[in-house]
Amino acid sequence: MALTGKRRKDTLHGDCRTRLTRKNNTRGHTSLPMQDLDRLSRTFHRFAEQECAGMSALYESLCHSLAEDRDLLAISANARLGQPVPNLFMAAVHWLLLAGARHAVTDYYPDINSEGPARGDSYPSFRSFCRDRIDDITALISTRLVQTNVVRRCAVLLPAFAVAMGREQERPLSLVEIGASAGLNLLWDRYSYTYSDERRWGDPNSPVPLSSVIRGSLRPPLPESIPQVVFRVGLDLNPVDISDRYAVDWLRALVWPERVDEARMLEDALEMAKDDPPEILAGDALELLPEVLQGIPSDSTLCLYHTNTLNQFPSEARERFSGLVEEHGSVRDLSLISVEGRAGHHHCAVELTQYRNGLKTNRRLADNDSHGNWIQWLESGNALTGSKD
Ligand SMILES: C[S@@+](CC[C@H](N)C(=O)[O-])C[C@H]1O[C@@H](n2cnc3c(N)ncnc32)[C@H](O)[C@@H]1O
Known part of the structure; x- marks a missing residue:
């Protein structure tokens, strides 16, 4: 289309x-x-x-x-x-x-x-x-504001979700995206993916096919199956209303003219989302998050995530955000996936912070292009089981 x-x-x-x-x-x-x-x-x-x-x-x-x-x-x-x-x-x-x-x-x-x-x-x-x-x-x-929603970033998120699910790949997921914009990256499980090593993932009939190049020798893990998502919500200061033609056209205009495939992915995702748009709560994530977290089903794997968003938080707000996640991580298991720019580099990094029984771990899983064009996986071994061989 x-x-x-x-x-x-x-x-x-x-x-x-x-x-x-x-x-x-x-x-x-x-x-x-x-x-x-x-x-x-x-x-x-x-x-x-x-x-x-x-x-x-x-x-x-x-x-x-x-x-x-x-x-x-x-x-x-x-x-x-x-x-x-x-x-x-x-x-x-x-x-x-x-x-x-x-x-x-x-x-x-x-x-x-x-x-x-x-x-x-x-x-x-x-x-x-x-x-x-x-x-x-x-x-x-x-x-107008400069506010994009880059769908191909889902190709970078997907392996991180696989790691976050770990050994419990069958367990249902709860998703909370911070800085969701139009919410298109909340629907990552409904897209299909092709990586340059010819692996594919997702519903082959999905109207939103995404592709990304794998750099380096390590292969990013992919989820074993399409997960059941029992809770998904986005938080944004200024959610983009995809039923508003004017807002959608502005989103499209922000895509640079040479990025014809990025424009196509955006248009495909908007078309798919328009009949069943994801829920996005308007407001400051710091204010909304505590109440949202209270409503997450306890028998699900909770994944919070943000892509290219934390650079818009003042440093004091970033600390408050980490504090909120830490506080919740002390009472329930959760994963936080961060895909953000790396200081002094042109590319971004995918980091995973996990709380298991109150214990916190943090790993850099991958480097990636800020628009999801490539991903370079950094961990060897079986990322789903944690085994090093
Ligand atoms: C650069 S956009 C990235 C959108 C999306 N994550 C993506 O990767 O396509 C950053 C988003 O963060 C939102 N944002 C910035 N500060 C926020 C805050 N304090 N609370 C909630 N959303 C915020 C902005 O409104 C914007 O939609």
Whole structure:
């Protein structure tokens, strides 16, 4: 059900028109202090170098050029405080293009131009589009948040769930996801998986096929069967409502143009979830967690997990979170799977913290790409039984 630029044009143009505040108070660059523009310029250059290089040639080149363009930097200054400005700006333009805006810049977007992206310098065209749609872009970046839901991260979570279930693979599971966004990664047991070592897992008829590359010589374990999930809930400060077309389109616009397969996985997962969306409680996980934990069936294996979320917690909140988990781990067995960035590295790490009879253990199970494109398993031996041979 991959959406092409054409189909989106037909379905979204109306939304785009009615939901945007057209006459927003757009600031010209003359009203901004020079140091603000300089700071934004550095932010765009840094984003291009550190995040786009090797991931999106289009965004890398556009963001380097935009960093030298005082007019567009002034538009970008309308982002809400604390938001990653380049991601927001590029998503706003992408949103308008996916919604069917007719402009030559679409030729450069691999997910819109089905004939393959045009060659040459995309910036003059991009700049002209941004100048034409200045009010729409301002309205989007001053109201929207950078909040994604990357479904392929489930391919990294799956082996960690296998380890968390350990010897009790038949026991039902209770799942609590912290920072669930649209909740798509709460449905990991309904997807099918193919790894580069040709192993497959899950319902082969699942409408959401995921794939990931295994790096290194160790094979990640996979659950022995599809588990029975008796409890699943997500917690999020700002749950994405997948019945809201506008919210879903924004989620899609945040996927970078070169990541055509990531967009397809997102669309497949949204389609599957829409008839039976997972429950997500709105609020601060620290406030919600104690009560949620009280409701978990005692005869299930409890797995808490979070992916690319704890970086949004201030350090004091991270400590409170660990304290809450520790407190609960002293009264019942539980596993906490963490998939988060590693300081000083471009990739992430999968860690498993377990409480068994009040005893805490912590292991780094794997390294992984932040979007689930690859996983490198780090433990030898039989991870399900704990045997070292
Ligand atoms: C980068 S997104 C990751 C979403 C999802 N885990 C994934 O990997 O696709 C981080 C999510 O954490 C949520 N979040 C941040 N701080 C939170 C808090 N204190 N309590 C609950 N959710 C929070 C955000 O609203 C956002 O949806």
